[in-house]
Amino acid sequence: MRVLITGVAGFIGSHLAERFLEEGFYVIGMDNFLTGSPDNIAHLFEKKNFRFIHYNVVNYIYVEGPVDLVVHLACPASPVDYMNHPIHTMKVDSLGTLNTLGFAKLKGSRYVFASSSEVYGSAQVHPQPEDYWGYVNPVGPRSVYDEAKRFSEALCMAYHREHGLDVRIARIFNTYGPRMRRNDGRVIPTFIEKALRGEPLPIYGDGSQTRSFCYIDDLVDGLFRLSVEEGLAGTVVNLGNPEEVSILELAQKVIELSESSSKIEFLPPRDDDPPRRCPDISRAKKLLGWFPQISFEEGLKITFRWFVGL
Ligand code: NAD
Ligand code: UDP
Secondary structure, eight states, rough: OOEEEEETTTTHHHHHHHHHTTTTTTEEEOOOSSSGGGGGGGGGSSSSTEEEEOTTTTTTTSSSSSSSSSOOOOOOOOOHHHHHSHHHHHTTHHHHHHHHHHHHHHTTEEEEEEEEEGGSOSSSSBBBOOOOOBOOOOSSSSHHHHHHHHHHHHHHHHHHHHHHOOOEEEEEOOOOOOOTTTTTTTHHHHHHHHHTTOOEEETTTTSEEEEEEHHHHHHHHHHHHHHSSSSSSTTEEEEEOOOOEEEHHHHHHHHHHHHHHOOOEEEOOTTOSOOOOOOOOOOHHHHOOOOSSSSSHHHHHHHHHHHTTT
């Protein structure tokens, strides 16, 4: 089986590529290193079943030979990154999705799209099930990401309905773990880095906003199951850990774990920052037999050790 993974040099892509290689797949990885790094995949180059193509998926895509599965992950995921690259973000999750879908149609591949809990926006339903349509500001600073993900989902379903393509959509909730960029601006790497340096941990707003953090190995397992299970064409599924924590609790946990002298610094809230986020994962449990195995406490410890370099 041959899989094309776009965004392979990113945080999730590099871990997912490892999993597919372990499962005996031939992996073709594509990336333009916008927010990813060659360091994340350097160890894969020695594997005979891995091939890397340095490429911007906004352009027409072609790869020789059969491809059984396309997983489209390419897209900046950190709010700091996508707000630094707003137009690129919109291109990679519109033109990039179109190109990868067209390629999957040509090759007769199955297609998995990495969507996001951001399609729910500032959700008014809690926890969020897949049949909730979301509450998104179409012109706010986050809209470049949220609306591109929503457009991509619609495009996936159009290819499914019009061409019968076997598409599957994963709505991924905040995921964390080793290989996140130290300065990517996402909350866990930021807090760990600040705590290690004894600098204040910046909280936007009063820290009462919540997130539900999923450890990378669990997420990868969910994505893998979604990719290989039969009979799931047209499926949309939440993948995330329903253990919900406030950002203030997170900051306190990181300070405790790192035995740091850091204080907390409260900054003005970010525009359109979703106040609560928590996945309803009943569908993932039912269809994939999937639920997270790694507690937040445990995952945070592993991640912390990686950031320290242990
Ligand atoms: P990341 O920024 O670490 O990885 C994204 C990768 O895509 C990078 O390697 C980047 O260089 C590459 N890329 C960007 N534009 C490209 C282009 N035009 N052509 C080729 N490659 C390109 O982010 P991540 O956390 O690994 O996220 C991966 C996917 O999962 C994204 O689609 C993201 O929206 C989705 N997602 C992630 C999370 C999370 O918490 N990590 C949550 C929801 C959704
Ligand atoms: N956050 C924070 N300090 C930081 C980075 C993030 O208080 O240095 C907050 C942010 O306002 C949001 C939550 O942490 O409420 C998660 O932010 P992140 O950028 O990791 O991802 P998001 O879930 O917003 O896409």
